[in-house]
Amino acid sequence: MRRQLRRHAASVAQSGLTGPVDIPDPVREDEPKDLRSRWRRLRQSAGGTVRGLPRVVKLAWQASPVITVLIALSTLVSGLVPTVTAYVAKLLLDAVVAAVQHHGGTGRIVELAALEFGVFTATAISTALTNAAQQLLQERMTLTIRHRVMDHASKLDLQFFEDSQSYDQLRQASQEAPQRPMTMLTSALGLGRTSITFASMIVLLVSVSPLLAVVALLAPVPAFISQAKYGSRGFMLTLLMSPVRRRMDYLNSLVTTDTYAKETKLFGLGPYLVDRFLRLGQNYYARERRLTTRRNFVGTAWSLLSTLAGSGIALYIALEAVAGRLTIGDLALYTAAATAVQTSVQGLFSGFSGMYENNLYLDTLYQFLETAPRITRPAVVKPLPEPVRGHIEFQDVSFSYPGSEEKALDGVSFEIRPGETVAVVGRNGAGKSTLFKLLCRLYDPTEGRILLDGVDLREFDPDELRTRISAMFQDYVTYQGTAAENIGLGQLSAVDDRERISDSAARAGVASRISRLPRGYDSPLGRWFDQGVSLSGGEWQKIALARAFMRDAPILILDEPTSALDAAAEHDLFARLRALAEGRTTLYISHRFSTVRQAEKILLLDQGRLAEEGTHEELMSTGGDYAALFTLQAAAYLEEAA
Numbered sequence: 001m002r003r004q005l006r007r008h009a010a011s012v013a014q015s016g017l018t019g020p021v022d023i024p025d026p027v028r029e030d031e032p033k034d035l036r037s038r039w040r041r042l043r044q045s046a047g048g049t050v051r052g053l054p055r056v057v058k059l060a061w062q063a064s065p066v067i068t069v070l071i072a073l074s075t076l077v078s079g080l081v082p083t084v085t086a087y088v089a090k091l092l093l094d095a096v097v098a099a100v101q102h103h104g105g106t107g108r109i110v111e112l113a114a115l116e117f118g119v120f121t122a123t124a125i126s127t128a129l130t131n132a133a134q135q136l137l138q139e140r141m142t143l144t145i146r147h148r149v150m151d152h153a154s155k156l157d158l159q160f161f162e163d164s165q166s167y168d169q170l171r172q173a174s175q176e177a178p179q180r181p182m183t184m185l186t187s188a189l190g191l192g193r194t195s196i197t198f199a200s201m202i203v204l205l206v207s208v209s210p211l212l213a214v215v216a217l218l219a220p221v222p223a224f225i226s227q228a229k230y231g232s233r234g235f236m237l238t239l240l241m242s243p244v245r246r247r248m249d250y251l252n253s254l255v256t257t258d259t260y261a262k263e264t265k266l267f268g269l270g271p272y273l274v275d276r277f278l279r280l281g282q283n284y285y286a287r288e289r290r291l292t293t294r295r296n297f298v299g300t301a302w303s304l305l306s307t308l309a310g311s312g313i314a315l316y317i318a319l320e321a322v323a324g325r326l327t328i329g330d331l332a333l334y335t336a337a338a339t340a341v342q343t344s345v346q347g348l349f350s351g352f353s354g355m356y357e358n359n360l361y362l363d364t365l366y367q368f369l370e371t372a373p374r375i376t377r378p379a380v381v382k383p384l385p386e387p388v389r390g391h392i393e394f395q396d397v398s399f400s401y402p403g404s405e406e407k408a409l410d411g412v413s414f415e416i417r418p419g420e421t422v423a424v425v426g427r428n429g430a431g432k433s434t435l436f437k438l439l440c441r442l443y444d445p446t447e448g449r450i451l452l453d454g455v456d457l458r459e460f461d462p463d464e465l466r467t468r469i470s471a472m473f474q475d476y477v478t479y480q481g482t483a484a485e486n487i488g489l490g491q492l493s494a495v496d497d498r499e500r501i502s503d504s505a506a507r508a509g510v511a512s513r514i515s516r517l518p519r520g521y522d523s524p525l526g527r528w529f530d531q532g533v534s535l536s537g538g539e540w541q542k543i544a545l546a547r548a549f550m551r552d553a554p555i556l557i558l559d560e561p562t563s564a565l566d567a568a569a570e571h572d573l574f575a576r577l578r579a580l581a582e583g584r585t586t587l588y589i590s591h592r593f594s595t596v597r598q599a600e601k602i603l604l605l606d607q608g609r610l611a612e613e614g615t616h617e618e619l620m621s622t623g624g625d626y627a628a629l630f631t632l633q634a635a636a637y638l639e640e641a642a
C-alpha cells in the first residue's frame with residue numbers, strides 16, 4: 001500500500017505553487033481473486049500490524065514499568081466488565097421474576113443489587129485508573145521519544161539534513177512520530193480489551209445457548225465487511241491527502257509569516273495563494289465528503305442486515321422465554337451480549353486499522369533512529385597535534401554530493417602553509433563552499449585525501465577536529481537570543497565570559513552597535529520574543545563574525561564574510577584581517593576582488609577544478625580567468641568613477 005501511495009503522492013499538484021490542484025483517485029492494485037491469495041494478503045497485513053507492538057511495549061516498559069503493569073491489569077478488568085455486568089443483570093432479573101412469581105424472598109435481590117453496585121464501583125475505579133495511567137504514560141513516552149529523536153539528530157551527518165528525502169524522514173520523526181507509540185499502545189489495549197469482552201461474552205452465550213452464540217457471532221459480519229472496506233479506503237485517502245495538506249500548510253505560511261510578507265505583498269501574490277489554498281481545500285473536502293457519505297450510507301445498509309438478524313433472534317428468544325424454555329434473564333443477557341459482541345467486532349476492526357496506520361509512522365521513526373552517521377570516530381583515533389600548526393594539504397580531492405552524478409570538486413590539489421591567508425574565488429557553483437565543508441569534515445572526499453599537519457582528517461576524532469576550526473558559513477544562524485548569547489555560542493565553554501564576548505564583538509566591528517542597544521549585551525535579538533531588537537542584515541553578519549572570532553582556533557574559515565557589509569565595514573574588516581588572522585591559517589571566500597588581492601595565496605575554482613593558484617600579482621601576470629574577472633570588476637568601478 002505504501003508503494004502505491006508514494007506513487008500517487010508524487011503525482012499530486014507538483015510543487016504546490018502552480019499546477020493542477022486535482023487529487024487523483026487512488027488506484028487500487030488488482031484485488032486477489034482466489035481464496036488462498038486473499039488469505040495470504042490478510043496474513044501479511046495482520047503481520048504488518050502487530051509487528052510494531054513489541055517495540056512499543058518495550059518503549060512503554062522503559063518509560064515506566066509500574067504504569068505499564070497498571071494499564072495491562074486495568075485493561076483485563078475493563079475487558080471483563082461488560083460480561084460480568086450482563087451476567088449480574090441476568091441473575092438480578094431472574095431473581096426478580098422468581099420473587100414476583102413466588103411473592104416474596106427479596107434477600108437474594110438485595111445481595112445481587114449489592115454485587116451490581118460492587119461491579120459498577122470496580123468499573124468506575126478501573127476506568128479512572130486507566131485514564132490517569134494512559135495520560136501519564138503518554139507524557140513520558142512522548143518525552144522519551146522526542147529526546148531520542150533530538151539526540152540522534154544531533155549526531156547525524158550534514159548529508160542527512162541536506163538530502164530532501166532523509167530530511168522529510170526527520171521532520172516526520174520529530175513532529176508526527178512522538179505521539180504514535182502511545183496511540184499504538186492505546187489501540188492495542190483497546191484491541192485486547194475488546195477481545196476479552198468478545199471471548200467472555202461468547203463463552204457466556206454458549207452457556208445459555210450455543211446456537212445463540214453462533215448467531216451473535218455471525219450477525220455483525222456484514223457490518224464488519226463494510227467497515228473493513230471503507231475503513232481501509234479512508235486510511236488510504238488520509239495518506240494520499242497528506243502531501244496536499246502539507247501544501248496547504250505551506251501556502252498558509254507564505255501568507256501568514258513575517259519573512260514572506262514583503263514579497264507576497266510586492267508581487268501581489270496574496271489573492272493568488274489564498275485562492276490556491278481554497279481550491280485545494282475544496283478538492284480535499286469533496287473527496288472526504290464522497291467517502292464519508294458512501295461509508296455511512298453503505299455501512300448503514302449493511303448493518304441493517306445485522307440488525308435484522310439480531311432482531312429475528314431477539315424475537316425467537318422472546319418467544320422461547322414466553323414458552324418457558326428460557327428465562328427473562330436469558331433474554332436480557334442475550335440482548336446485552338448481542339450488542340456487546342457487535343460493538344466489539346467493530347472495535348476489533350478499528351483497533352486493527354489504527355494499529356496498522358500507527359505502525360507506518362513507527363516504521364519511519366525506527367528507520368530514522370537506525371540511520372547511522374557515516375562520519376564517525378575511527379577505531380584508532382589519532383590525537384590532534386598540540387598545538388595544531390594549521391598546515392593543510394588537499395591531495396587530488398574529488399567529491400560528489402550523494403545522489404548526484406556531477407563532481408562538485410574534481411581532482412583538487414593544493415597546499416596551505418601554517419598561518420597563511422588564502423582567498424578562494426570562482427563563479428557561482430564552482431565548489432568553494434563544498435571545499436570548506438570538506439575541510440570541516442562535514443563530508444568526506446569521494447576520492448583523494450585532506451591532510452592537516454600531515455595526517456588524514458579521517459584519522460582524527462571529527463568532534464575534536466572541529467574544536468580547532470572557527471568558521472562562519474554563508475547561511476549563518478541568527479539565534480533568537482541575547483547579543484551576548486549570539487556571540488558566546490561560538491565557544492560554549494566561554495558563553496558567560498563577557499570580556500571575551502566583547503573582545504570578539506570589537507574584532508567583528510559590532511561592539512559600538514551592541515553598546516547602543518537598549519540593554520547592551522543583554523538585549524534580546526530577533527522578533528520572536530518580546531522586546532527583541534531587529535538588526536539589519538549587515539549587523540547580523542557582524543554578530544555571526546564575532547561568534548566565529550570567539551574561538552581561539554588555529555584554523556579560521558570565512559565563507560563570504562562581508563557579503564552583507566557596507567563598503568566601509570568591509571574595508572575595515574579586511575584591513576584588520578591580517579591582525580585577526582595572526583598565527584592562524586585563514587581561508588575565506590569572496591566575490592569582491594578588491595578584498596581578495598591582499599591574500600597571500602589565491603585559489604580559483606572553476607566547475608570543481610582548481611583552475612589557477614598564486615598571488616594576485618602572479619595571477620594577473622598569467623592573464624588567465626582571474627585576471628579577466630578582476631579586470632571586469634575593476635572596469636565597472638572605474639567606469640562608474642569616470
Ligand SMILES: Nc1ncnc2c1ncn2[C@@H]1O[C@H](COP(=O)(O)OP(=O)(O)OP(=O)(O)O)[C@@H](O)[C@H]1O
Nearest residue numbers: 162401404408426427428429430431432433434435
Ligand atoms: N547539498 C547539496 N547537495 C547536492 N548538490 C549540492 C549541494 N550543495 C551544493 N551542491 C552543488 O555543488 C556545486 C558546488 O556548490 P558550492 O555551494 O560549493 O558552490 P560555491 O562555489 O560555493 O557557489 P556560490 O558562489 O554560489 O556560493 C553546485 O553545482 C551545487 O549545485
